[in-house]
Amino acid sequence: MSKKVLFITGDAVESLEIYYPYYRVLEEGYEAVIASPTKKVLRTVVHDFEGWDTYTEKPGYQLESHIAFDQVDPTEYDGLIIPGGRAPEYIRLNENIPRIVTHFFEANKPVGAICHAVLVLNALKSNQYFEGKTMTAYTACRPDVENLGAIYSAETLQVDGNIVSGHAWPDLPGFMREFLRLLK
Numbered sequence: 001m002s003k004k005v006l007f008i009t010g011d012a013v014e015s016l017e018i019y020y021p022y023y024r025v026l027e028e029g030y031e032a033v034i035a036s037p038t039k040k041v042l043r044t045v046v047h048d049f050e051g052w053d054t055y056t057e058k059p060g061y062q063l064e065s066h067i068a069f070d071q072v073d074p075t076e077y078d079g080l081i082i083p084g085g086r087a088p089e090y091i092r093l094n095e096n097i098p099r100i101v102t103h104f105f106e107a108n109k110p111v112g113a114i115c116h117a118v119l120v121l122n123a124l125k126s127n128q129y130f131e132g133k134t135m136t137a138y139t140a141c142r143p144d145v146e147n148l149g150a151i152y153s154a155e156t157l158q159v160d161g162n163i164v165s166g167h168a169w170p171d172l173p174g175f176m177r178e179f180l181r182l183l184k
Contacts, residue, residue, distance in 0.1 A: 002029060002030055002031055003028075003030040003031070003078040003079070003183055004030065004031040004032075004033065004076060004077050004078055005025045005030055005031070005032050005033070005077060005078065005079045005080070005081060005183070006033050006035060006072065006074065006077040006079070006080050006081070006100075007021070007022060007032065007033065007034045007035065007080075007081050007082075007083065008035050008036075008069070008072075008080065008081075008082055008091060008097070008100060008101070008120070009034065009035075009036055009042065009065075009082070009083050009085075009087045009091065010036045010037055010042060010087040010090065010091045011036075011042055011043045011087060012043065012044070012045050012085050012086035012087050012089075013042060013044050013045070013063075013083050013084075013085040013086075013087040014044070014045060014046070014047050014060075014083060014084050014085030014115060014169060015044040015045065015046050015060035015061055015085075016046075016169040016172060017083035017084050017085060017114050017115055017168075017169050017172070018034070018044060018063060018083045018085075019044075019061070019063070020169070020172045020176065021081050021083065021112065021172065021175075021176055021179070022034065024176045024180065025081075025180075028180060030078075030183070033066050033067060033077070034063070034064075034065045034066050034067075035065060035066065035067045035068065035069055035071075035072050035100075036065035036068065036069070036091070037068065037069055037091060037094050038065075038068045039065055039066065039067055039068045039071075040064075040065055041062050041063070041064050041065075042062065042063045042064070042065055043059065043060070043062060044059075044060035044061050044062070044063055044085070045057050045058065045059060045060050045085055045086065046058045046059070046060045047085065047168075047169070054140070057086075069091075069094050069096035069097065069100065070096050072096065072100050074099070074100050074103035074104065075103065075107075077104075077109070078109060078110075078183060079104070079109055079110040079111070079112070079179065079182070079183045080100075080101065080104045080109065080110070080111045080112070081111075081112040081114075081179065082101075082111070082112065082113045082114070082117035082120050082121075083114060083115070083117065084114050084115025084116040084117050084138065084168070084169075085115065085116060086116070087116075088116045088117055088118075088119035088120045089116070089119055091120060092119050092120045092122065092123035093123070097120060097123050098123055098124050098125055101120065101121070101123070101124060102124055102125070102126075104162075105124075105129040105162070108161075108162050109162060110162050110164065110179055110182035110183050111162055111163050111164070112164045112165075112166075112175060112176075112179040113135075113137070113163065113164070113165050113166075114137075114165065114166040114167075114168070114169075114171070114172070114175055115137065115138045115141075115166070115167065115168045115169070116137070116138055116141055117137070117165075118135070118137040118141045118144045118145050118148070118165075119141065119144055121144075121148060122144055122147060122148060127147075127148050127149045129163075130148035130149050130150040130163075131148075131149035131150070132149065132150070132151070133150045133151070133160040133161060133163060134150065134151045134153050134158050134160045135148070135150040135151070135152065135153065135158050135160065135163060135165040136152065136153045136154070136155055136156060136157065136158045136165045136166065136167050137152070137165060137167065138167060138168050139167070156168070156170070156171045156174075157171050157174040157175060157178065159178045159182075162182065164178045164179045164182065
């Protein structure tokens with residue numbers, strides 16, 4: 001039976017951080033399901049580093065989600081990927097997020113969190129899954145990693161237990177290599 005990976009995201013997801021992992025999962029022959037607050041065409045964004053003190057943002061590709069958060073049965077999935085961009089800022093407010101994400105930690109299934117995805121992890125009712133773990137995220141999210149009780153690493157890729165964390169889209173090759181290793 002083929003593996004099944006859930007992606008949770010929404011509008012303003014960083015284009016590379018959804019497309020690259022999505023296609024890598026499909027390339028491995030696994031099923032990839034994109035969930036969002038409602039089933040819709042998502043608007044992605046392109047974040048780039050162009051000499052500003054922070055990243056710049058431009059409109060990206062459109063991408064159809066497959067399922068709404070309230071329809072997700074997390075027990076059907078073998079792994080979870082949370083892309084970054086600005087989507088984590090607001091999807092973490094969705095009432096279904098704690099139910100969905102907590103399942104993957106309770107079942108010790110692989111969780112990939114890249115860039116701003118740590119904002120979603122902060123929506124969980126308990127920090128027990130993160131305390132003492134080493135994680136990374138986009139530099140501006142360091143306080144969010146530390147608020148989880150995790151140790152922030154400046155390294156752009158971290159694997160600690162079932163959590164694969166990455167700094168930003170340039171880290172996707174290692175991020176997906178390690179996520180897929182855990183999934184297998």
